[in-house]
Amino acid sequence: xxxxIRCDKQSPCSNCRIANRACSSNGLGxxxxxxxxxxxxxxxxxxxxxxxxxxxxGIEKTLQELVRCxxxxxxxPAAAAAAAAAVAAVAATVxxxxxxxxxxxxxxxxxxxxxxxxxxxxxNDDDYDDDEDDDSAFEGESSMAAQTAFASEFLExxxxxxxxxxxxxxxxxxxxxxxxxxxxxxxxxxxxxxSFANQKPLPKGGVRELPQLPKSLIxxxxxxxxASPPVTFTLIWAFFTVENFTECxxxxxxxxxxxxxxxxxxVYTGLYYLxxxxxxxxxxxxxARTAELLQCQNLCRDNLETALANLPLLxxxxxxxxxxxxxxxTYAVETSKFTLAWQLNxxxxxxxxxxxxxxxxxxxxxxxxxxxxxxxxxxxxWVAYMLDKGLALRFGRASxxxxxxxxxPRELGASINVSDPWKMVLNLWIRHAELMGxxxxxxxxxxxxxxxxxxxxxxxxxxxxxxxxxxxxxDELGQRVRPSFFPRGDDPGPDATNNVAYTIDMVLRADRxxxxxxxxxIYRAISPLTASSRSRTANTTFSSECVDAARxxxxxxxxCMQLTGRSLSLKASYLHWTILYAPFIPFVVLFCHVIETxxxxxxxxxxxxxxxxxxxxxxxxxxxxxHRVCSVLYNVAxxxxxxxxxxxxxxxxxxxxxxxxxxxxxxIMYSGEFDLYLGMLGFMPQxxxxxLSVVTLGAGAGAADSxxxxxxxxxxxxxxxxxxxxxxxxxxFNPGVWSSIIGGP
Numbered sequence: 001x002x003x004x005i006r007c008d009k010q011s012p013c014s015n016c017r018i019a020n021r022a023c024s025s026n027g028l029g030x031x032x033x034x035x036x037x038x039x040x041x042x043x044x045x046x047x048x049x050x051x052x053x054x055x056x057x058g059i060e061k062t063l064q065e066l067v068r069c070x071x072x073x074x075x076x077p078a079a080a081a082a083a084a085a086a087v088a089a090v091a092a093t094v095x096x097x098x099x100x101x102x103x104x105x106x107x108x109x110x111x112x113x114x115x116x117x118x119x120x121x122x123x124n125d126d127d128y129d130d131d132e133d134d135d136s137a138f139e140g141e142s143s144m145a146a147q148t149a150f151a152s153e154f155l156e157x158x159x160x161x162x163x164x165x166x167x168x169x170x171x172x173x174x175x176x177x178x179x180x181x182x183x184x185x186x187x188x189x190x191x192x193x194x195s196f197a198n199q200k201p202l203p204k205g206g207v208r209e210l211p212q213l214p215k216s217l218i219x220x221x222x223x224x225x226x227a228s229p230p231v232t233f234t235l236i237w238a239f240f241t242v243e244n245f246t247e248c249x250x251x252x253x254x255x256x257x258x259x260x261x262x263x264x265x266x267v268y269t270g271l272y273y274l275x276x277x278x279x280x281x282x283x284x285x286x287x288a289r290t291a292e293l294l295q296c297q298n299l300c301r302d303n304l305e306t307a308l309a310n311l312p313l314l315x316x317x318x319x320x321x322x323x324x325x326x327x328x329x330t331y332a333v334e335t336s337k338f339t340l341a342w343q344l345n346x347x348x349x350x351x352x353x354x355x356x357x358x359x360x361x362x363x364x365x366x367x368x369x370x371x372x373x374x375x376x377x378x379x380x381x382w383v384a385y386m387l388d389k390g391l392a393l394r395f396g397r398a399s400x401x402x403x404x405x406x407x408x409p410r411e412l413g414a415s416i417n418v419s420d421p422w423k424m425v426l427n428l429w430i431r432h433a434e435l436m437g438x439x440x441x442x443x444x445x446x447x448x449x450x451x452x453x454x455x456x457x458x459x460x461x462x463x464x465x466x467x468x469x470x471x472x473x474x475d476e477l478g479q480r481v482r483p484s485f486f487p488r489g490d491d492p493g494p495d496a497t498n499n500v501a502y503t504i505d506m507v508l509r510a511d512r513x514x515x516x517x518x519x520x521x522i523y524r525a526i527s528p529l530t531a532s533s534r535s536r537t538a539n540t541t542f543s544s545e546c547v548d549a550a551r552x553x554x555x556x557x558x559x560c561m562q563l564t565g566r567s568l569s570l571k572a573s574y575l576h577w578t579i580l581y582a583p584f585i586p587f588v589v590l591f592c593h594v595i596e597t598x599x600x601x602x603x604x605x606x607x608x609x610x611x612x613x614x615x616x617x618x619x620x621x622x623x624x625x626x627h628r629v630c631s632v633l634y635n636v637a638x639x640x641x642x643x644x645x646x647x648x649x650x651x652x653x654x655x656x657x658x659x660x661x662x663x664x665x666x667x668i669m670y671s672g673e674f675d676l677y678l679g680m681l682g683f684m685p686q687x688x689x690x691x692l693s694v695v696t697l698g699a700g701a702g703a704a705d706s707x708x709x710x711x712x713x714x715x716x717x718x719x720x721x722x723x724x725x726x727x728x729x730x731x732x733f734n735p736g737v738w739s740s741i742i743g744g745p
Contacts, residue, residue, distance in 0.1 A: 196305035196337065198298075207264045207310075210303050213271070213296060218253050221274060222246050230277055231503045238426055239379040240323065241417050245270050262324035265307050269327040272300035280567055304331065308344070317351040319380070325351070326383050336576050336622035338391060345387040348380075349400045357381040360407045368415070375413025382412065382430055389433040393440050394582055403437060410434070421481045421504055428474055428511065435466055436518065436582070443525045456525060463522045471515045478508045506570075509560050510578050516553035517578075521585045523549055547593050547602075550586035554605045561612045572620045575613070580622060591633050598641045606634045 007013045012023035203209035229242050245266070251259045252267045275297035279290060308328045315321045325348035332341035352358060357377045365371045385401050392399035411427045412418065418426070442448050442459040481504060523546035560578070564570045587609065590602045610630045617624030 196309055196335070196340070198302045199305040199309040200302055202306060202310045207261065207303070207307055210306060211299060212253070213299060215253055217296070218249060218271075221271070222249060225274065230274060238412065238416060238418050238422075239326075239376055239383060240266075240270075260320060261307055261311060262318075262320040265304065265311075265324040265328060266320070268300045268304040268307065269324075269331055272297060272304055272331070275300060276569065280569055304328075308332075308340075315347065315351075317354040319355075319377070322348050322351050322355075322357075322380055322384070326380065326387070329387055333387075333581060334573060334576055336580055336620065338394060338580075341387065342391045342395065345384055345391065346400055349384045349388055352381045352384055353401075353405075358385075358401070358406050358408060371413070372415040375415045378408050379412055379416055381408065382410075382426075386429055386433040389437040390581060393436045393444075396440070396444065398440070398445065399437050403434065421477070424477050425504070425507060425511075428470065428477070431470055432511075432515065432518070435463065435470065438466075439463060439518065439522060443522065453527075460522050460526050464519065467515055467519045467522065471512065474508060474511055474515070478505070481508075506560070506563055506574070509556060509563060510574055513553055513556045513560060513578050514582060516549055516556060517582055517584055517586055520546060520549040520553060520589055521583065524585055524589065541592060541596060542589055546589060550589040550593075551602070551605065553584075553586040554590070554609060558608065558612070568616055568619050571616050572623060575616060575623055575626075576620070580626065587630060587633075591637055594637045595640055598644055600641075603634075603637060603641060606630075606637060610634050 007015055016023040200210070225242050226246065248263050248267050248270075251257070251263055275293050279293040279297060308331075311324075311328075315325075325344050329341045329345035329348065332338070332344060355377070358381050361374060365374055385406075388399045388401050410430050412423050416423065438459075440448075442463065443456060448456060448459075523543060526543060526546070528541065528543040528546075557579075560574055561571065564574060587606070590606055593599060594602050594606065610627065613623055613627035613630065617627045
């Protein structure tokens with residue numbers, strides 16, 4: 001029988017003292033109140049919690065945009081003002097509790113609808129996971145990015161085989177930076193090229209509520225271009241006449257009726273290029289007038305980017321929409337947004353195919369008007385075709401247009417309102433675009449890499465002959481045209497009175513740089529082991545033909561940079577269309593050739609190329625990134641040549657009878673890591689692959705041998721430790737630097 005004893009209500013009570021436990025009595029004769037969990041939360045608190053979560057997400061996205069938009073080393077007042085504005089936007093959002101105000105101030109909700117389906121009526125940023133924003137864009141074997149991506153997979157092997165303690169501090173520092181470039185090349189994000197830098201939030205009323213130019217200024221511009229058509233309409237607007245442009249301007253500025261987004265894009269693209277052309281030739285009109293032109297150009301730029309960023313994803317197949325997309329793609333190339341250019345142009349190509357612009361009409365054309373309409377549609381298609389082939393080779397992807405599906409004559413029609421010299425230039429561009437498509441299909445596509453070596457070599461030789469003929473035709477055109485423009489044989493300059501003459505001379509020389517770069521890319525696919533005796537040099541990776549084509553490309557580049565004079569805008573336009581638009585293989589070829597041969601003249605060519613890029617970096621982020629990457633590669637090559645020369649001099653003075661042994665040790669100490677890098681990139685033939693006739697690019701070709709893979713697995717633990725130490729110091733290098741310049745979308 002259990003006897004219950006009441007609690008004496010002391011603290012602690014008698015029962016708890018006897019049981020040696022913590023007293024739970026509150027001394028009031030009541031049981032202690034247990035902590036209760038709150039089950040229900042009012043709807044008001046739920047809304048507040050949701051608002052806080054949403055606001056924090058918006059702040060995070062704003063900070064991410066700030067990191068993407070502001071260059072790491074940019075300390076200019078403009079960059080500081082942009083950073084301050086972004087921070088102020090974040091602070092204002094926190095104070096006001098409005099996510100909408102944050103998005104309206106940063107413009108983050110206004111992204112290109114063609115690219116990612118965002119914008120008015122599109123999909124919001126919040127509908128995507130953060131991981132999806134960091135997806136890498138694919139680039140194939142003809143791109144420079146593919147070579148660095150393949151090298152990054154075997155970088156761990158290079159680290160374990162190197163002996164950093166035996167290298168000089170300068171050499172070790174250069175190697176470490178080069179290693180970081182290759183390592184970070186795989187961490188590329190497509191966001192860099194997926195939006196415009198100057199796009200603004202679209203007002204509720206649409207593009208009509210964007211800032212507009214004064215009507216009086218538009219009237220004077222239209223009168224000027226009617227009296228004297230500018231070069232802009234010759235080069236970029238072969239499918240568009242001054243009359244068409246004037247009618248579009250009247251619809252936008254001088255009528256109260258509705259107009260489409262495509263018409264708005266056509267108008268502001270044309271005005272942007274017109275003001276750009278005027279500002280380039282404004283050296284004699286004074287600073288005030290130049291500043292006014294630049295202000296108008298910037299307004300047109302902002303409106304154009306805002307309109308392009310809000311294009312709907314699904315657009316009907318109409319001629320006006322094709323014109324707007326092609327002009328947008330051209331502008332994207334001008335601003336080094338190649339991913340946007342690819343997607344805008346792809347949409348235009350698909351519309352052209354939907355409307356049958358790539359085929360001859362089944363019924364004979366009757367009348368001049370019908371013929372002119374057909375030739376204008378054909379010109380639209382050929383512009384889309386040229387952009388498609390060039391961008392496809394740059395990204396290492398198959399083009400959208402297939403040549404076997406085209407039945408049009410490969411030239412512009414007689415009714416196109418372009419003078420004969422320019423029409424010949426455009427016809428040369430069509431031929432070169434076809435060759436770029438063949439280079440990818442026959443040499444660098446997955447099917448081409450799987451062909452027997454002798455077949456690839458035969459295709460490469462035929463392509464070499466075609467490019468050489470194209471260059472001869474271009475030279476003949478220049479010889480015929482130049483005397484009519486310059487009867488005294490004087491060279492034109494950027495301030496020449498004959499602006500058309502200067503432009504056509506500049507275009508022909510820039511075309512030669514592009515042709516020689518394509519020629520180098522073709523020779524790049526041929527191993528020197530199978531080259532003819534006249535083109536082989538002992539112990540070299542490239543044939544003399546490949547190296548010679550690269551040197552000629554550098555010489556033509558120097559001529560073009562000199563011809564542009566002091567105009568930074570003209571230099572930037574040339575570099576965007578010539579050096580960045582297509583893979584500039586000559587730099588890579590000469591870099592590797594210097595590593596192999598220590599050729600002083602080629603090293604000087606690399607130095608001159610790097611120096612030519614530096615001034616333009618102030619107005620173009622893409623050129624600035626290219627300059628920084630090329631500077632790193634040049635410094636690596638310079639350090640390598642200097643170290644090798646010093647070691648050879650010491651050998652001659654102190655160890656003459658061990659010359660052969662020490663040369664071998666020197667190569668192991670200094671060249672081993674570089675040779676491994678170059679071998680991974682496909683630039684140096686492996687000892688076990690002497691029977692191969694073609695240098696293989698990319699991991700997809702199966703170029704890696706089993707010894708490398710075994711070594712990588714065996715040294716995995718040590719490699720991971722070394723890579724961890726390397727990645728701890730990234731403050732002096734932007735992870736996106738390599739992917740941004742080699743086409744990282």
